[in-house]
Amino acid sequence: MNQNDFRNLQFNLSGIRFWLTLLLVIWLLSSIGLGWLVKFSFIVLSLLLITPVIAFIGFRWWLKRNLVVDQCPVCGFESAGINGTQLRCPSCSEQLRVENKKFYRLTPPGTVDVEAIDVSVKQIED
Structure with a gap:
């Protein structure tokens, strides 16, 4: 074939x-x-x-307009947060709020936030 x-x-x-x-x-x-x-x-x-x-x-x-990098007002640890929100400090667990590019401590109404100043003591001799 x-x-x-x-x-x-x-x-x-x-x-x-x-x-x-x-x-x-x-x-x-x-x-x-x-x-x-x-x-x-x-x-x-x-x-x-x-x-x-x-x-x-x-x-x-x-993100460039709303990301805030600042130090915690309590312990000084630097962290980041979004403007207008609340967060906890990763170091001391303090409640913080982010406003005007700065961290503020959240306190109950009526609480007075005081900064202590170390005063050296002088001995007066008689």
Whole structure:
């Protein structure tokens, strides 16, 4: 039996099938007038790529304006907090509030906060 017989001739169309399908889709879109669909898909793709960049830049701007790094008024430990929030000092566990780029100690109403001053003692001899 001859393998080169005309009845056994087969064509390999797997490589051409992709290009014919692509050409058919492009021809169909151009003939129907669905250019708006292609433009819309490009706009959506562009927004999906640009939105995270804009969000990252906006978040850094917001963080730069609202992140406060200061020392605890009780123990002097330096920590960070968001402006307008409350937090606990990681060192002494004192409740703090962050206002106007500074840490303030949270105290119950009526509490007087006093700073002690060390006074040296002099002995007077008689």
